[in-house]
Amino acid sequence: MILCCRIPDIPIAAAILAHAERGQDLGGRPMVVGGHPSERKPVRAASMEARAFGVCAGMPLRQAEQLCPEALFLPVDDAAEASLARHLLAGMYAMAPKVELAAGGEAYIEVNGLGEPMAFARRVGAYLHKRLHSRPALGLGSNKFVAGVAAGLAAGATPVDGELPPRLVRMGSERSFLAPLSVSDCLPEMPDLCRRLHLFGLRRLGDLATMPLAAVEAQFGAEGLQALRLARGEDSRRLQPWEPPQRIEEQSRLEPAVDNLTPLLFVARGLVDRMGERLVEGAYAVTTVRMRLEMDDPRDAPIEAQIKLRSPMSTGEELWTPVSQLIQRQSLTAPISRLCLRVSGFCPAQSRQVDLLTRADGRLEDITRQLHVIADAHGAELVRMPQLAPVAPVIDGRRPPASPIDERRHHWTDAAGSLAAQAASRGRRRRIA
């Protein structure tokens, strides 16, 4: 079973997040990403507010300005978009092992073995909604095409309780699900074929699906054959799973060569900071650090050292401690001309392990997830978090006078919600820092 998430407006979300980091709130304003209206470029993406004026992706920027003159026109920021996409991928990769981010803001996730598909789809939807502040459309199907079409239908559905419900196409019912749908809506990447199919009176996928294979191949060629298979709910395309990078490497040439640890530590600090930025950008944590010191004299063997971290680390500040210890352990016998640092053993930053003796952040996300599992299986009442309630309860509209007993009053709160709020506030503090 494949889950397709139609992630709306990554360029818009990236622009909002980039401005939010600079302290500017763009929420609620019509926005068009693509460049200045005077430029001869197409619109890359338009916000919901701008789309209400008729602006859509692909139209010239000048036309977009005519339709919505009060819109904020923003330049394309490929780096911010790529960073946001990596963050989203890393977040989804933490939930499922096989994730693919396709063109057009679509993500595919293989959900086999991950529990009840609809519940998993809702979890993914909640994650994307929290990250992007917009509702993703979710479709579940036996292959990528069916899931994509289902997600497209879910996008047009009426929101229930502020959320778009995922659209599920059960195994074996793909053909009947696709039959009433328009060919041109479901196969937008084959415009010429759709036009020819229309000339033949084949306007629905169901019409195409009943055609003989050989006849379609003879009339429309390989493209027609592919469309016929899709119309029958058969899609042989496999998921191209995204994987986190295997290592991050930073190096620096030392000129002139250094023969004591102080300048080496100074240079290493800069390298570690750069690595930390890349880790934060991709939401990764690492478990192994390797160091290589090349001597000024090439005849001397380089010094290599490696350290396995006790718990995954995801920032430059955290990495600096083991790296500095690694360097200080070395005894330099010859001038060093190059310092190379490499981190590997990647895992998502969300699954970091708690270290009881440090005040670094722990595994609140994992514990919260486990609490949700327990709540689903045995009810939310099993694990609770105490909270003191020093104020006496109101009885019959009146609050009794304060008594020494009041300070002993307590009530039990939702543990998962409290921990999730803590994790979120800690994440905000960390981002601000």
Add this chain to the structure above:
Amino acid sequence: MGRIQTRFGAASLHQAAARVELAGDVVEACPTGIAEIDELTGVGGIPMGRLSLCLGGEGTGKMLVGYRFLAQASQLGAAVAMLDMRGHADPWLMQRLGARLDRTLVLRPKGSTEADLKTALESALGLVRAGVGAVLADLGPGAGQSRIWDPFASALSAACAKAAIPLLLVGELAGEPLRYAASLVLRLQRQEWLLRHGDIDGVRLTVGVEKNKLGMPGRLAELCLAYPHGTFFPPPPADGTVQADGAGHGGEAEALPGGSAGGVAGGEHTPPRLRVVRA
């Protein structure tokens, strides 16, 4: 020796001194906040990655020890879990002893049937695997006879060993499987109640180490544990500071009945004092 080490590996035979040094390097502990008990254990508290038992009859102060351990663990920056089999968990007391309630998860089974207890134990195992930093379990009555803990004794201790977190079980009695799996067994015995203004203010008790895989077993200590003051005493200082030792009143302590020489752990004016009776 050479032949043995060649055949069974270098770790098969150690000199005793080397073994002691090795053990001293590896074992870490989470302090209980009671200096006497930390010293008795030989490793400075409840050992990490191992199962520990704190046993004693009613009114011996075992939950005070448990809550103090939970408080220390929660202050070290981890989420902690308490398995409350009896449903008697007292958040007010936990907070007065220094626990951070926003990091304390309490598992409260709906009933005392075997199915409820199994559910709670499985959930505790899940939380340990998810990464809580310490676990305190109140065994509840009948744990000594019940076979419910038998399959979970090894599972819980294995999960805690893998996660390297301390696990403290508190109860009146413990069955053989639990005692076998435990690395540390503390036995609490009440000597007398401590009175203040005619009310019970604390307890003077004897702590004995029945089993200790990490230090010397058989040691005894006598100490006094003061209860945090609640409804029947003046309120704590207005600045709202919570004292980790649980003492929040400014009254003068009466003379201890029986002329006890032990210090009151948690009292304001009489710092705790260890008196090891037999070592």
